[in-house]
Amino acid sequence: MTFSSELWDRGAASVYEQIVRHPFITGLTDGTLDHDAFQYFITQDSHYLRAYSRALSLVAGRATDEDAVSMFALHAANAIAVERELHTSLLGSLGLTPADVDAAGSGPTTTAYMSYLTAVCATGTYAEAVAAVLPCYWIYRDVGRELLKRSSPDPLYAKWIATYGSEEFDAVVEQVLAVTDTLDVGTAERERCHQHFATTCRYEWMFWDAAYHKLDWPVR
C-alpha cells in the first residue's frame, strides 16, 4: 500500500464522506447556499491562501530533491495567483474589494488552521510538512470532481467548481501524491504524519462548516 493511500484510509476517508454530505457543499450544487455564506468562505479563503502560500514555501525550502523544491515553490506562487484571481472575479461579483477582506480579518477556524499549518511546516520534518499540506490539495481535487458531475445553477458557484474540478488541477494533485509516495519516513515520524494529515482533514471540514454558520469570534 502506498503511503498516500495509508494516510487517506486512516485520516481522510471518514471526514471526506462528511464533507460531501455537508450542507455547504450540497448547497453549492443545488444552488441553495446563501451568498453571505459563500462570501464568508471566499473572504476567509483569501486569508487562508496567504498563509498556505507561506507554508508551501517552507515545504519547498526543505524538500530533499530539486524537482520537489521547484514544484512546491511553483505551487506557493500559484496560491497567491489564485488569491488574486479570486479577488478580482468572485469577490468583485459579490461586490467586495480587497479592503473588505482585510477589514473582515481572519476568523477563528481560519486562524486555527493557518496557525497549525505554519507550525508544522516550520518545526516538523519535511515528511510531516508534506502530510500537513496534502489534504488541502487532495480533498479539493476530490470535492471538485464530485461537484463537477452536478455543477451549479448559480454562475458564481459553477466558476468555483470548475477551478477545482479541472484536469489541470488533477495533474497538480497527482504530482504531489507522487512526491508523498517517495518520502522516506521512520516509524515515529510516520505516526506524526498520520496525526498532521488527519488534523488538517478535519480543518478542511471545519472551514466549510465555519462558512456555513458564518462563525465569528465569540468575544471582541
Ligand SMILES: Cc1ncc(C[n+]2csc(CCO)c2C)c(N)n1
Ligand atoms: C481551505 C482551503 N483548502 C484548500 C484549498 C485548495 N488550495 C489552495 S492553494 C492550493 C495549492 C496551490 O495552488 C490548493 C489545492 C483552498 N483554496 N482552501
